Amino acid sequence: MPASSTPDYVVTGATVVSHDGRHRHDIAVADGKVLAVGDGLAADGVPTLDATGLLVLPGLVDMHVHLREPGMTEKEDFASGTRAAAAGGVTTVVDMPNTKPPVATAERYRDKLELVRGKAYVDFGLYGMLDHDNAEEIAGMAELGAMGFKLFMGQTTGDNRCPNDAAIFRGLEAAAAADLVVGVHAENDHLLRMFGDRLRESGRKDPRAHLEGRPAFVEVEAVTRIITMATEAGTKLHIHHLSTAAGLNRVRDLRAQGHRVTIETLVAHLFLDDSAYDDYGNLIKLNPPIRPAADVEALWAGIARGDVDIIATDHAPHTAEEQAEPDVWQAYGGFIGVETMLPLLLTAAARGRLTIEDIVRLCCYRPAQRWSIASKGQLAPGFDADFVLVDPTVESTLDAAGLHSKHTVTPYHGWPLTGSVLATYLRGQLVYEKGDIIGEPAGRQVMPARRPATAAS
Numbered sequence: 367m368p369a370s371s372t373p374d375y376v377v378t379g380a381t382v383v384s385h386d387g388r389h390r391h392d393i394a395v396a397d398g399k400v401l402a403v404g405d406g407l408a409a410d411g412v413p414t415l416d417a418t419g420l421l422v423l424p425g426l427v428d429m430h431v432h433l434r435e436p437g438m439t440e441k442e443d444f445a446s447g448t449r450a451a452a453a454g455g456v457t458t459v460v461d462m463p464n465t466k467p468p469v470a471t472a473e474r475y476r477d478k479l480e481l482v483r484g485k486a487y488v489d490f491g492l493y494g495m496l497d498h499d500n501a502e503e504i505a506g507m508a509e510l511g512a513m514g515f516k517l518f519m520g521q522t523t524g525d526n527r528c529p530n531d532a533a534i535f536r537g538l539e540a541a542a543a544a545d546l547v548v549g550v551h552a553e554n555d556h557l558l559r560m561f562g563d564r565l566r567e568s569g570r571k572d573p574r575a576h577l578e579g580r581p582a583f584v585e586v587e588a589v590t591r592i593i594t595m596a597t598e599a600g601t602k603l604h605i606h607h608l609s610t611a612a613g614l615n616r617v618r619d620l621r622a623q624g625h626r627v628t629i630e631t632l633v634a635h636l637f638l639d640d641s642a643y644d645d646y647g648n649l650i651k652l653n654p655p656i657r658p659a660a661d662v663e664a665l666w667a668g669i670a671r672g673d674v675d676i677i678a679t680d681h682a683p684h685t686a687e688e689q690a691e692p693d694v695w696q697a698y699g700g701f702i703g704v705e706t707m708l709p710l711l712l713t714a715a716a717r718g719r720l721t722i723e724d725i726v727r728l729c730c731y732r733p734a735q736r737w738s739i740a741s742k743g744q745l746a747p748g749f750d751a752d753f754v755l756v757d758p759t760v761e762s763t764l765d766a767a768g769l770h771s772k773h774t775v776t777p778y779h780g781w782p783l784t785g786s787v788l789a790t791y792l793r794g795q796l797v798y799e800k801g802d803i804i805g806e807p808a809g810r811q812v813m814p815a816r817r818p819a820t821a822a823s
């Protein structure tokens with residue numbers, strides 16, 4: 367018998383939830399991998415981890431976080447952001463490139479890998495930027511393991527000039543040649559600036575002006591344009607944080623015509639509607655903005671219909687001082703979320719909004735599948751033993767003071783929760799248990815499995 371067929375330990379007594387069902391099974395873990403899933407795996411001399419009465423989920427894969435390294439570490443860094451992830455049952459995070467400087471060249475990509483090495487408490491991938499003039503850098507970033515590329519059609523945190531359509535198309539072609547996904551912030555930048563100027567000139571400074579300056583058609587236009595271009599370029603396309611009913615309808619229409627695209631909704635766009643501007647002010651300024659309740663309902667309906675492929679957080683930390691800025695035009699977009707995603711989704715599941723299988727599909731299985739992360743997203747033999755022990759019944763109240771980010775300001779403070787993350791395991795090792803981060807940072811870079819280059823290329 368080869369050594370690898372002897373488990374290091376066996377998880378017993380739990381209900382294992384996958385993207386398509388749940389079963390009472392044991393999980394045998396060896397060398398950080400799932401060795402077997404089935405019944406009666408416990409054996410003499412093999413340690414057991416008794417998870418009786420609990421659910422075991424694959425570790426979540428959050429495809430949209432901003433950990434702020436390099437250049438903005440007063441807001442968050444790789445250590446603090448990945449501690450928050452571990453505490454939230456998220457075992458893989460993929461970090462956005464709109465840092466200072468932006469990660470838009472192979473050299474900067476290499477610098478960032480060097481910078482974050484040894485700091486992460488969970489596994490991580492890094493996106494590169496697709497900017498106004500870097501199509502020739504795409505292949506080099508791909509060689510270094512870029513998970514994909516982020517394209518900002520609309521302006522956001524950092525000094526990122528939005529590319530024109532010609533630059534976008536060149537970038538889409540380069541990403542297609544590298545067989546990597548381009549993820550898009552789909553809002554029309556010229557329209558955003560025009561509406562923003564109008565509101566500013568009219569004297570508006572209140573939080574809701576942010577919503578009024580980013581009407582739904584600005585998203586619809588950008589979604590239509592980028593899907594049209596990506597189909598022509600043959601690029602794998604993903605729309606980050608789709609936020610409107612009209613945007614979702616447009617995606618449905620274009621899919622019906624044969625266009626292929628995946629879409630993401632954010633936890634914030636599912637749990638907050640525009641009534642929250644009165645309660646939270648600029649803390650909930652987000653790009654795209656928190657929308658009216660009809661849009662929120664449309665996104666939930668999209669989840670129920672299977673239109674939505676993934677849920678992500680857009681974990682976008684700022685300092686507590688920045689989050690308190692009263693002038694909407696000076697305030698930053700985004701807030702933390704990687705630690706609160708699973709508790710909020712479990713709470714939604716307890717209320718019948720979705721199933722826990724849906725959570726696994728949207729936050730584990732589909733992200734790993736879409737970005738070709740071969741070792742993640744499932745608890746099956748050969749996959750990484752990344753898993754979360756969840757008690758789906760325990761009632762609690764979300765307390766910002768218990769969160770692990772550098773600044774723990776969150777609109778969800780005080781919200782009632784049903785369901786709790788008890789422990790998180792990364793490649794078989796305990797990294798979080800009942801409030802505490804365990805051990806040293808052991809996170810590794812995760813890369814997409816890419817189509818082998820053809821002889822001609």
Ligand SMILES: [Zn+2]
Pocket residue numbers: 430432462680682
């Ligand atoms: Zn983002």
